[in-house]
Amino acid sequence: xxxxxxxxxxxxxxxxxxxxxxxxxxxxxxxxxxxxxxxxxxxxxxxxxxxxxxxxxxxxxxxxxxxxxxxxxxxxxxxxxxxxxxxxxxxxxxxxxxxxxxxxxxxxxxxxxxxxxxxxxxxxxxxxxxxxxxxxxxxxxxxxxxxxxxxxxxxxxxxxxxxxxxxxxxxxxxxxxxxxxxxxxxxxxxxxxxxxxxxxxxxxxxxxxxxxxxxxxxxxxxxxxxxxxxxxxxxxxxxxxxxxxxxxxxxxxxxxxxxxxxxxx
Amino acid sequence: xxxxxxxxxxxxxxxxxxxxxxxxxxxxxxxxxxxxxxxxxxxxxxxxxxxxxxxxxxxxxxxxxxxxxxxxxxxxxxxxxxxxxxxxxxxxxxxxxxxxxxxxxxxxxxxxxxxxxxxxxxxxxxxxxxxxxxxxxxxxxxxxxxxxxxxxxxxxxxxxxxxxxxxxxxxxxxxxxxxxxxxxxxxxxxxxxxxxxxxxxxxxxxxxxxxxxxxxxxxxxxxxxxxxxxxxxxxxxxxxxxxxxxxxxxxxxxxxxxxxxxxxxxxxxxxxxxxxxxxxxxxxxxxxxxxxxxxxxxxxxxxxxxxxxxxxxxxxxxxxxxxxxxxxxxxxxxxxxxxxxxxxxxxxxxxxxxxxxxxxxxxxxxxxxxx
Numbered sequence: 001x002x003x004x005x006x007x008x009x010x011x012x013x014x015x016x017x018x019x020x021x022x023x024x025x026x027x028x029x030x031x032x033x034x035x036x037x038x039x040x041x042x043x044x045x046x047x048x049x050x051x052x053x054x055x056x057x058x059x060x061x062x063x064x065x066x067x068x069x070x071x072x073x074x075x076x077x078x079x080x081x082x083x084x085x086x087x088x089x090x091x092x093x094x095x096x097x098x099x100x101x102x103x104x105x106x107x108x109x110x111x112x113x114x115x116x117x118x119x120x121x122x123x124x125x126x127x128x129x130x131x132x133x134x135x136x137x138x139x140x141x142x143x144x145x146x147x148x149x150x151x152x153x154x155x156x157x158x159x160x161x162x163x164x165x166x167x168x169x170x171x172x173x174x175x176x177x178x179x180x181x182x183x184x185x186x187x188x189x190x191x192x193x194x195x196x197x198x199x200x201x202x203x204x205x206x207x208x209x210x211x212x213x214x215x216x217x218x219x220x221x222x223x224x225x226x227x228x229x230x231x232x233x234x235x236x237x238x239x240x241x242x243x244x245x246x247x248x249x250x251x252x253x254x255x256x257x258x259x260x261x262x263x264x265x
Numbered sequence: 266x267x268x269x270x271x272x273x274x275x276x277x278x279x280x281x282x283x284x285x286x287x288x289x290x291x292x293x294x295x296x297x298x299x300x301x302x303x304x305x306x307x308x309x310x311x312x313x314x315x316x317x318x319x320x321x322x323x324x325x326x327x328x329x330x331x332x333x334x335x336x337x338x339x340x341x342x343x344x345x346x347x348x349x350x351x352x353x354x355x356x357x358x359x360x361x362x363x364x365x366x367x368x369x370x371x372x373x374x375x376x377x378x379x380x381x382x383x384x385x386x387x388x389x390x391x392x393x394x395x396x397x398x399x400x401x402x403x404x405x406x407x408x409x410x411x412x413x414x415x416x417x418x419x420x421x422x423x424x425x426x427x428x429x430x431x432x433x434x435x436x437x438x439x440x441x442x443x444x445x446x447x448x449x450x451x452x453x454x455x456x457x458x459x460x461x462x463x464x465x466x467x468x469x470x471x472x473x474x475x476x477x478x479x480x481x482x483x484x485x486x487x488x489x490x491x492x493x494x495x496x497x498x499x500x501x502x503x504x505x506x507x508x509x510x511x512x513x514x515x516x517x518x519x520x521x522x523x524x525x526x527x528x529x530x531x532x533x534x535x536x537x538x539x540x541x542x543x544x545x546x547x548x549x550x551x552x553x554x555x556x557x558x559x560x561x562x563x564x565x566x567x568x569x570x571x572x573x574x575x576x577x578x579x580x581x582x583x584x585x586x587x588x589x590x591x592x593x594x595x596x597x598x599x600x601x602x603x604x605x606x607x608x609x610x611x612x613x614x615x616x617x618x619x620x621x622x623x624x625x626x627x628x629x630x631x632x633x634x635x636x
Binding site for chain 2: 018051054055056075078080082086087088091092093094098101104105107109110111112113137139153
C-alpha cells in the first residue's frame with residue numbers, strides 16, 4: 001500500500017516484422033491508476049506496442065507483465081478499444097450487440113449473453129451518452145458515436161487496465177469531452193489507461209504520464225518530467241515546430257506532427 | 266410429382282441450405298473466393314484418399330478432402346504472408362495448382378473409376394436418387410440425401426454452438442484474440458466446415474457451382490437485413506427457393522439442375538439488388554430524386570428568407586426571377602415552387618412568393634444544420 005503498484009511493466013521489448021524492427025528494446029513502467037498517452041510519429045510502433053502487450057503480436061524479445069504476471073493469466077484485467085477503422089461497420093448488427101461483445105471474455109466459450117449482459121451493456125451505453133442508440137444499426141453511426149460504442153464495449157469488460165488505440169481520432173468535440181470525463185472517472189476508480197494519442201497539445205491536459213516513442217522509447221514518465229521540448233525533438237526528429245520554447249514547451253507545440261506524418265505514408 | 270422428383274428437390278434444398286449457412290460468414294469475412302478455391306481443391310483430397318483406401322465410397326475420402334481444404338487455406342495465407350503475393354493472386358495460384366494435380370491424377374491413374382471430370386465440374390443431381398441407401402435389405406432413400414442432411418446438421422450445430430464466437434471473430438478478430446478466443450481456431454473451424462460442405466455438395470452440384478450456392482444467398486440476404494440471425498435465416502430461405510425453382514426450370518428446359526439452381530439464385534440476387542426496400546438500386550434512385558427536390562425546396566425557402574422584408578423582396582421573390590437568381594431552368598423552378606406550395610412552405614400572392622411559417626422554419630433549420 002505504501003507504494004503504487006505497477007500495473008504494467010515492459011522490459012527490453014523488441015518486435016520485428018521480418019527482420020525490420022518496429023520496436024527496439026522498449027522499457028515502460030506504468031503505475032496503477034494513471035492515464036498514460038503514447039505519442040510518436042507515424043510508424044513509431046505505438047499500436048504495435050499495445051498489441052504486443054496484449055499478446056496480439058508475438059515479440060522477438062522482451063518481457064511483459066500485467067500486475068506481475070504474464071498477460072495470458074491476466075486477460076480478464078485488460079480492456080481493449082481498438083482503432084475505429086479496424087472493423088467493418090457495415091456488419092449486420094446493432095449497438096447493444098456490439099457492446100455486449102465486451103462481456104464475451106467473462107462468458108467464455110459457448111455460453112450465450114443473457115439479461116445480465118444486456119443490463120451491463122445498457123448501463124455502459126448510458127455512461128457514454130449512447131443509451132438512445134442501443135437498437136441502432138451500427139452502419140448508421142457517426143465517427144464519434146462509433147468511438148463511444150467501442151468505449152462502452154470496453155467498459156463492460158470491467159477491466160483494471162484499458163488499452164485504447166487513438167480514442168480521439170476523428171471524433172467531434174462532444175465525444176472528445178465525453179471520453180475525457182470517462183478517462184478521469186476511470187482514473188479516479190484506480191483504473192489504468194494507456195492510450196495512443198496524436199494531439200500533442202492536449203497531452204498535459206488529458207494525461208498524467210506520457211511515453212514518447214519512435215521505434216525506441218525516447219522517454220517515459222510523468223508528463224511534467226518527460227514531456228519536454230528536447231524529448232519531443234528527439235521523438236519527432238525536429239519535425240515539430242516550436243513557436244516558443246518558454247516554460248512547459250508542450251502547449252506551444254504545433255500540431256505539425258500530423259502534417260509531417262503525411263510525408264511518411 | 267414422382268417420388269424421384271421429390272427426392273431430387275429434397276436433395277437440392279438440403280445441399281443449397283447446407284452451403285448457404287457457412288457462406289454467410291464467408292461473405293462477412295470477405296472470403297467469397299476462398300470457397301471457390303476450396304470447392305476445387307477438395308478434389309485432390311478425394312483423389313489422394315481414393316489412392317490410399319481404394320474405395321470410392323469410403324468416408325475417409327471426406328476426411329481427406331477436408332484436410333485438403335485446410336491445406337489450401339494455409340497455403341494461400343502462407344503465400345500472402347510473404348507480402349510478395351496479394352491474397353486474390355495467392356488464391357489464383359494455389360487452387361489451379363492443386364486442382365490440376367487432381368485432374369492429372371484422375372486422367373492418368375483412375376480413368377476407369379467413377380471420377381470423371383464432367384461430373385466433377387457440374388455434378389449430376391438427376392442421378393443422385395439412383396444411388397440408394399439400403400439398410401438390412403430395405404431401401405431407405407438416396408445416399409446423397411443422408412450425407413447432405415448430415416452435413417447440414419453439422420453446419421447448423423457448429424453455428425448454433427459457436428454463434429457468439431463466430432460473430433465476434435468475424436466482426437473484430439483483434440478483440441476476439443484479446444479476450445482469449447483464438448480467432449485462428451475459429452477461422453480454421455469454419456474453413457473445415459466449408460471444406461466438408463464443399464465435398465458433400467461436390468457430388469450433386471459439382472465444384473464450379475458450389476461457390477454460387479455459398480455466396481449468392483448470403484449476399485442477397487445481406488441487402489435485406491441488419492441482423493446476423495435474420496441474415497442466416499433469409500439465406501437459408503433463398504437457398505431453398507433457388508433449389509426448388511431451379512429444379513423446375515431444369516425440368517421444363519430439360520437442362521442441368523445445378524446450373525438452373527445457380528441461375529435462379531442469381532436471379533434472386535438480381536431482384537433483391539434492384540428492389541431491396543432500403544439498399545436496392547430502385548430505392549436508392551428514389552431517395553436521390555427525393556433529396557434533389559427536398560434540397561431545391563430548402564434552397565428556395567432560404568432564398569426567400571434572405572430577402573424577406575427587404576426592399577428587394579418585390580424584385581427577388583417573383584417566380585420569374587428565380588430562374589435568373591438561382592440559375593434554375595424555368596420549368597424546374599416552376600416545379601420546385603409547385604412542390605413547395607403543395608407542402609405548405611410558400612404561398613403565392615399575385616406573382617410574389619411569400620414564406621409560410623413552416624417554410625420559414627425549414628429555412629432556419631437548414632441554415633442551422635449547415636453551420
